[in-house]
Amino acid sequence: MNILRQRNLLYQPSRAFIRIFASLMLRFQVRHKHPLPPGPKLFVANHPSATDPFLIHLAAREEVNVMITEKAFQVPWFGWFLRKVQEIPVPLSLEGGVAAIEQARRHLDSGCSVAIFIEGLISPEDGSFHMPRAGAARLVLGSEIPVIPVGIYLRRNWRLQISAGITGEQTEAFWYLHGPYVITVGQPMYFTGQARDPRAVRRASAQIMEAIISLAAESEQRGGRWMRKSLLVEFYRRLKPLWQRDTAAF
Numbered sequence: 001m002n003i004l005r006q007r008n009l010l011y012q013p014s015r016a017f018i019r020i021f022a023s024l025m026l027r028f029q030v031r032h033k034h035p036l037p038p039g040p041k042l043f044v045a046n047h048p049s050a051t052d053p054f055l056i057h058l059a060a061r062e063e064v065n066v067m068i069t070e071k072a073f074q075v076p077w078f079g080w081f082l083r084k085v086q087e088i089p090v091p092l093s094l095e096g097g098v099a100a101i102e103q104a105r106r107h108l109d110s111g112c113s114v115a116i117f118i119e120g121l122i123s124p125e126d127g128s129f130h131m132p133r134a135g136a137a138r139l140v141l142g143s144e145i146p147v148i149p150v151g152i153y154l155r156r157n158w159r160l161q162i163s164a165g166i167t168g169e170q171t172e173a174f175w176y177l178h179g180p181y182v183i184t185v186g187q188p189m190y191f192t193g194q195a196r197d198p199r200a201v202r203r204a205s206a207q208i209m210e211a212i213i214s215l216a217a218e219s220e221q222r223g224g225r226w227m228r229k230s231l232l233v234e235f236y237r238r239l240k241p242l243w244q245r246d247t248a249a250f
Contacts, residue, residue, distance in 0.1 A: 015057050027179065027227050036060060040108045043114070044212065045117055049174050053117075056183075060113065064113045067088045067090050067114065068087050070092065101135050118136050136208055150183060154182070160233070182219040184215040
């Protein structure tokens with residue numbers, strides 16, 4: 001069945017909830033450097049926090065299906081919700097990653113826009129970036145789908161490292177719950193070549209990553225001076241050692 005026909009009423013209310021969170025907890029801003037073209041698009045962004053897969057929905061007014069780690073789908077109820085709004089699970093294995101790319105391609109072929117984080121991992125705290133993964137290039141090479149590069153800036157030293165064992169194993173993620181969060185959406189990028197050509201994949205990946213890094217720098221120029229202090233982050237950092245000590249006692 002065409003994926004477009006499977007959409008339900010959950011997407012817009014959930015997007016409104018994300019908008020409320022961004023308005024209340026973040027100094028949030030999105031700036032578009034160029035109008036978005038019609039039709040399906042591949043939004044490709046850097047990945048400074050675990051909050052990004054939710055906030056990326058605010059980069060465009062249209063519905064966007066985001067590629068998210070499979071672990072999030074294993075959380076009771078939350079995983080059900082992610083599937084209902086057509087998010088795309090990404091397993092950690094190589095075979096699972098290939099399957100996720102194929103699922104994302106089906107979304108694009110059905111007229112849906114997709115978002116992917118090109119680093120594949122949360123960005124380092126020192127402000128650098130991981131090397132680009134090949135998934136984004138493989139999705140657009142051999143097609144007319146445009147890449148929309150997205151550069152995200154936040155205060156990486158304000159990320160909260162939160163542990164949870166809700167899926168049956170202890171996992172940690174860097175969540176961003178307070179502070180400046182600035183997005184710059186770049187102009188569409190089109191690529192020629194075939195996904196089976198390794199050189200074309202590497203070249204496209206490097207060009208996309210270069211655009212994202214430049215856009216992230218523009219985001220930092222706008223938001224780097226916002227909110228010099230966060231009482232929420234300070235409170236969490238003071239409370240965390242006490243909470244960890246009490247947890248260890250049990």
